[in-house]
Amino acid sequence: MKLTILGCHSATPLENAHTTSQVLEVKDHLFLIDCGEGTQIQLRNQKIKFSRIKHIFISHLHGDHFYGLVGLVSTFRLLGRTADLHVYGPKGIKEVLTLQLKLANSWTNYNLFFHELEENESTLIFEDDTLRVHTLPLDHRVYTNGFLFEEKPGLRRLDKEKIKNYDIPHYDFQRLKLGKDLILEDGSLVQNNKVTLNPKPIKRYAFCSDTAYNESVVHLVEGVDLLYHEATFLDAHENLAEKTKHSTAAQAAKIAQLAKVKRLVLGHFSSRYRDKSGFLTEAAPFFDAVELAADGKTFDI
Amino acid sequence: MKLTILGCHSATPLENAHTTSQVLEVKDHLFLIDCGEGTQIQLRNQKIKFSRIKHIFISHLHGDHFYGLVGLVSTFRLLGRTADLHVYGPKGIKEVLTLQLKLANSWTNYNLFFHELEENESTLIFEDDTLRVHTLPLDHRVYTNGFLFEEKPGLRRLDKEKIKNYDIPHYDFQRLKLGKDLILEDGSLVQNNKVTLNPKPIKRYAFCSDTAYNESVVHLVEGVDLLYHEATFLDAHENLAEKTKHSTAAQAAKIAQLAKVKRLVLGHFSSRYRDKSGFLTEAAPFFDAVELAADGKTFDI
Numbered sequence: 342m343k344l345t346i347l348g349c350h351s352a353t354p355l356e357n358a359h360t361t362s363q364v365l366e367v368k369d370h371l372f373l374i375d376c377g378e379g380t381q382i383q384l385r386n387q388k389i390k391f392s393r394i395k396h397i398f399i400s401h402l403h404g405d406h407f408y409g410l411v412g413l414v415s416t417f418r419l420l421g422r423t424a425d426l427h428v429y430g431p432k433g434i435k436e437v438l439t440l441q442l443k444l445a446n447s448w449t450n451y452n453l454f455f456h457e458l459e460e461n462e463s464t465l466i467f468e469d470d471t472l473r474v475h476t477l478p479l480d481h482r483v484y485t486n487g488f489l490f491e492e493k494p495g496l497r498r499l500d501k502e503k504i505k506n507y508d509i510p511h512y513d514f515q516r517l518k519l520g521k522d523l524i525l526e527d528g529s530l531v532q533n534n535k536v537t538l539n540p541k542p543i544k545r546y547a548f549c550s551d552t553a554y555n556e557s558v559v560h561l562v563e564g565v566d567l568l569y570h571e572a573t574f575l576d577a578h579e580n581l582a583e584k585t586k587h588s589t590a591a592q593a594a595k596i597a598q599l600a601k602v603k604r605l606v607l608g609h610f611s612s613r614y615r616d617k618s619g620f621l622t623e624a625a626p627f628f629d630a631v632e633l634a635a636d637g638k639t640f641d642i
Numbered sequence: 643m644k645l646t647i648l649g650c651h652s653a654t655p656l657e658n659a660h661t662t663s664q665v666l667e668v669k670d671h672l673f674l675i676d677c678g679e680g681t682q683i684q685l686r687n688q689k690i691k692f693s694r695i696k697h698i699f700i701s702h703l704h705g706d707h708f709y710g711l712v713g714l715v716s717t718f719r720l721l722g723r724t725a726d727l728h729v730y731g732p733k734g735i736k737e738v739l740t741l742q743l744k745l746a747n748s749w750t751n752y753n754l755f756f757h758e759l760e761e762n763e764s765t766l767i768f769e770d771d772t773l774r775v776h777t778l779p780l781d782h783r784v785y786t787n788g789f790l791f792e793e794k795p796g797l798r799r800l801d802k803e804k805i806k807n808y809d810i811p812h813y814d815f816q817r818l819k820l821g822k823d824l825i826l827e828d829g830s831l832v833q834n835n836k837v838t839l840n841p842k843p844i845k846r847y848a849f850c851s852d853t854a855y856n857e858s859v860v861h862l863v864e865g866v867d868l869l870y871h872e873a874t875f876l877d878a879h880e881n882l883a884e885k886t887k888h889s890t891a892a893q894a895a896k897i898a899q900l901a902k903v904k905r906l907v908l909g910h911f912s913s914r915y916r917d918k919s920g921f922l923t924e925a926a927p928f929f930d931a932v933e934l935a936a937d938g939k940t941f942d943i
Contacts, residue, residue, distance in 0.1 A: 353717045356683050378713045379680050382657050402745040404716045408709075412679045415705045416654045433745045440741060444703040444734045446784045483747045 342367045342490070342544045342642035344567065347383035349608035349634035351551075351573050351587075352405055354378050358612060359636050360405035361550060363569070364389060365490055368471045373397045374488060374548050380409035381416050387637065391420055396467065398474070399430030400550060401485035402437075410434075411441045418449050425452040429466050429474075431484045432457040458486055463561050471495075477561050479552035481586045487549035489561060497537040504536045544642050547602070550609050553583070554592040559599045567642045568602040569634065571609035575619045578611075590620040594627035608634035643668045643791070643845045643943035645868065648684035650909035650935035652852075652874050652888075653706055655679050659913060660937050661706035662851060664870070665690060666791055669772045674698045675789060675849050681710035682717050688938065692721055697768065699775070700731030701851060702786035703738075711735075712742045719750050726753040730767050730775075732785045733758040759787055764862050772796075778862050780853035782887045788850035790862060798838040805837045845943050848903070851910050854884070855893040860901045868943045869903040870935065872910035876920045879912075891921040895928035909935035 343366040348359025360377025371393040400406050435455035442448055456466060467474035477487035496518035513523055523531040547562040550571035562568055573587035582589050590607055597605040605628050607620050617633055624631045644667040649660025661678025672694040701707050736756035743749055757767060759777060768775035778788030797819035814824055824832040848863040851872035863869055874888035883890050891908055898906040906929050908921050918934055925932045
């Protein structure tokens with residue numbers, strides 16, 4: 342998995358502070374998560390091929406997470422896109438996108454599927470052979486979901502050294518990968534765990550923005566390899582965080598600590614803080630494997 | 643009048659090619675004309691005080707002229723705006739803005755007035771003591787208006803040298819400015835044109851984007867001090883211009899020539915042309931007082 346931050350700032354876009362959007366590369370997928378105004382420019386800056394995006398996940402319908410979507414959908418059309426596009430987001434997203442396209446008299450020339458969300462419990466919203474995506478219900482001023490991206494366990498791996506000791510035909514390798522024992526032609530048993538290794542560990546990425554301090558998400562993100570959690574404010578503005586249903590750096594770190602995640606990345610910074618170092622300082626006492634997001638920064642998971 | 647180009651490119655925003663938006667300063671007003679995605683960033687780049695914008699004119703509801711509006715309206719709220727905002731644009735603009743604000747559960751804390759347009763003839767849409775704004779019906783794929791910004795004639799100006807020859811009390815100066823003759827206390831007549839000069843010449847600015855070649859606009863923009871006319875294509879793509887209801891540089895120049903305008907500024911360039919010099923070359927044979935728009939460029943009118 343590779344995460345690229347396109348924007349990690351709250352409220353309004355500035356020339357050097359883009360609002361929330363990020364791209365997650367995993368297996369053959371390139372998922373776009375949130376889409377603030379100007380996301381299409383940031384995608385170009387990162388030289389990301391537009392046609393690779395087939396699934397877009399929108400956490401909530403505040404402008405700084407969403408106002409770039411209709412422009413991107415329109416640009417896909419101008420670029421001659423033919424591949425299907427799937428958009429996952431709160432109920433209402435279909436109506437507003439459709440209205441905008443209707444007023445512009447510019448329907449897409451590709452299939453545009455909306456998957457509207459209104460559940461208040463974690464829900465499986467995407468699944469294929471290799472991956473699952475679940476919603477993470479968050480606590481914000483409007484209906485909001487984070488998203489958990491989770492690889493499925495792969496097949497067992499053949500132990501190339503050990504397998505040489507047996508006369509196993511190639512066509513039986515798949516049985517071994519699936520965890521089955523073999524009986525060879527001479528009647529002897531090959532125990533699976535003698536010739537195979539465990540599957541590669543699966544990777545899990547959790548995106549949690551925007552949200553007030555919300556312990557109910559802890560069990561859903563337990564042990565993830567990387568948690569991106571919003572930290573709009575510092576301690577000095579904890580009252581503002583409470584009022585606007587955002588988190589402080591310390592609160593984000595407490596969630597990471599409780600959930601025993603492997604790494605924490607903070608983002609969604611308020612523009613009032615020119616110097617971002619306070620976010621690290623205030624998070625570290627609770628969780629020390631913490632880093633700050635930055636526009637254009639990538640994280641290998 | 644002072645015109646600042648925020649963006650003058652068609653279709654999709656790029657990092658160094660912003661879609662249509664411009665600001666016209668005239669008298670005490672700062673009018674915003676069109677509002678492509680990212681306009682709020684361009685306003686900041688030009689250090690334009692957001693609170694000075696009280697009237698926004700939207701030509702049509704294609705994304706490259708309009709998708710930045712909802713973000714700007716939301717940012718006004720975040721900045722604590724209290725002044726009224728007036729938005730002039732095609733019917734439908736109210737519904738789509740209102741729906742987006744409703745889904746974000748973020749109503750404006752200032753008065754937001756929509757003036758929806760659906761006339762097919764030039765219509766007076768704004769007037770105060772010093773200015774008038776009329777629509778300029780254009781020929782595009784969706785309902786589209788250009789806009790004509792026109793100063794009202796000012797008062798006559800006192801001729802300071804000549805007025806010394808008469809014993810005119812100060813409280814009669816306003817009568818002279820209004821063009822009236824005076825009878826002094828000794829019964830003598832002061833003819834107005836003996837002591838006053840003509841008002842300053844009025845200035846007129848016409849914005850025409852997007853439109854196919856459209857001679858019906860000629861009489862409406864006759865003699866304007868500056869005509870901004872779209873020129874999306876060069877001659878080589880005249881067929882595309884026809885198909886998409888846009889203009890070539892030569893067609894824009896023909897309109898300027900027929901309307902005997904004083905200056906022509908071309909904009910709304912297709913991104914297919916890296917070198918923009920062809921727009922000047924192809925316009926000049928028809929109209930030589932021609933210049934190219936550029937993001938951030940200003941024109942004193």
